[in-house]
Amino acid sequence: MSAWPKGYGLRLLETVDSTLNEAARMAPGLTGPVWILAREQTAARGRRGRAWVMPRGNLAATLVMRMTEPPEVAALRSFVTALALFDACAAVSGRSEAFALKWPNDVLLNGGKLAGILLESAGTARAPGHLAIGIGVNLADAPPAELVEPGAVRPVSLLSETGTAITPDDFLPYLAAAYAVRDAQFTTYGFAPIRSAWLDRAARLGETITARTGAQSTTGRFETVDAQGNLVLVTPTGRTAIAAADVYF
Structure with missing residues (x-):
């Protein structure tokens, strides 16, 4: 198992409405970035307010942090997170060639949707805001294909496609460690190396x-x-x- 990265907190929850909602509740008291992991979500959501189907055994997590940069810079952390997810999935499965990144915020496995990322921010010019990065990964199970909109990428799970069985509690340290490395790269060198690495893993580039x-x-x-x-x-x-x-x- 990967070591937990220094400087990142952890909040484990058995049940919550949404880890993104919990991030908003925690935001006023933040002193540093915190990972929130829930074993069950009762009101999970995806992009554009869509419901997110989250069977137990899949990863439901949010990284929440104080906003210390302009919104247009903070938004680029979706690419940082996608790369970290790619790194973590490759590490636990040993099959990096099977994964790809789909703009703007999905991780694909054998062409199917394995994971999604959702960024939410809050704050005003007078009050420091926060950034919440919500992450859902189909570790154990994938929602039925009939639940996704027509034309969307079919959902898949890590277990069904690679035979890799891992719990959310065991997967999160890999993800947190990978994110810390990619975030340090982003903070130190800017978006250019993140962009280059993302494009190297991009699905359907040139098509x-x-x-x-x-x-x-x-x-x-x-x-x-x-x-x-x-x-x-x-x-x-x-x-x-x-x-x-x-x-x-």
Whole structure:
């Protein structure tokens, strides 16, 4: 098991409505970053307010920290977290070649969705805010395919795809240690090396994909992720940078 990283706290919960909600409740008293792990969530959520199916045995965790940087910089921690998840999954399974990263915030395993990341922030110009990074990983089980929207990547679990059996309590130290390493790299050297490492692991780079935001869809060749974390597509009308969207293959 990986050693717990220095400087990071840990809060273990048997049941909670959402680890993201718990992060917001803890935020006023934070003195340093804290990982929150729940064995059961009763009101888990994903991007755009979607429900997140979280069978017991899967990882439901949130890293909460004080906001010490502009929101546009803090948002890049989704890439830091994705790389840490990739590193942790490769470490516990021994199969790095099976994993890939899907913009903006998913980890894929054998082409299926293994994990998702959701960032939430709060605060005002007068009061220091906090950043919460919610993470869900299908360690033991995956939700039925009929529960995901049409065209979405099929859900998979680490156990079913690799035969790796690991509990959330045992997986979290790997993730926390990997995050600490990637975060130190980000803090010291900026986004450039994180961006490069992320692109090395990107799913469908160079291929045609579709990015949807509400009723608007943009289809083009996935060229890169730019220095601001935007998805860059080459379309018939030119290069387009997209700040937020759902990506479909």
